[in-house]
Amino acid sequence: AHLLRLLETGQYRRYGDTRVHTSTFRLITASNEQLDTLVESGQLRKDFFYRISDVVITLPPLREHKEDIPALAAHYLRVVGSERPLAKQSLDVLAQYSWPGNVRELFYVIRRAAVNCADEPMITIGEEDLGPNPLLAWVL
Structure with a gap:
């Protein structure tokens, strides 16, 4: 839930901190698996998949x-x-x-x-x- 909120809003709270911080980071992920297949099988959350798959770059082997x-x-x-x-x-x-x-x-x-x-x-x-x-x- 914390990661999804961070991806959606850019806001996070450090462990033990009461203040909300803001970040403008860009998450870059890589996988050798087909993520849509992982979503279909229930191994990857659909909401997480949609938050990380807005820009997809496919690199050939x-x-x-x-x-x-x-x-x-x-x-x-x-x-x-x-x-x-x-x-x-x-x-x-x-x-x-x-x-x-x-x-x-x-x-x-x-x-x-x-x-x-x-x-x-x-x-x-x-x-x-x-x-x-x-x-x-x-x-x-």
């Missing part, structure tokens, strides 16, 4: 815009603190992969490669580096 992989890979290398470049053949390998885990999986692949190639002048990624991490299979 990475497998549908592989031209973004070089820029994303370079960005993720900076995020993980690597100044070494990704080998050209690695970009070719990345472009051939289907990316079922989307950009999150790409980040993990880049991060793992940066660690595994710590002593190399360039970061290389082969087909064997893609897919679920075999070292974590025992956890599942």
Whole structure:
């Protein structure tokens, strides 16, 4: 009820406070589920759904815009603190992969490669580096 009121009026009361505060925030949400399906099944409240769905931006999965992989890979290398470049053949390998885990999986692949190639002048990624991490299979 508090979140719905905040979304509707922009007003909220801090825990333990008697004063009403006003906010002009914009809520940005993301989901890999179809929210209308969640509403139909009762897993998501209809009134909440309508308050958050006034502007919908649908982003295609990475497998549908592989031209973004070089820029994303370079960005993720900076995020993980690597100044070494990704080998050209690695970009070719990345472009051939289907990316079922989307950009999150790409980040993990880049991060793992940066660690595994710590002593190399360039970061290389082969087909064997893609897919679920075999070292974590025992956890599942």
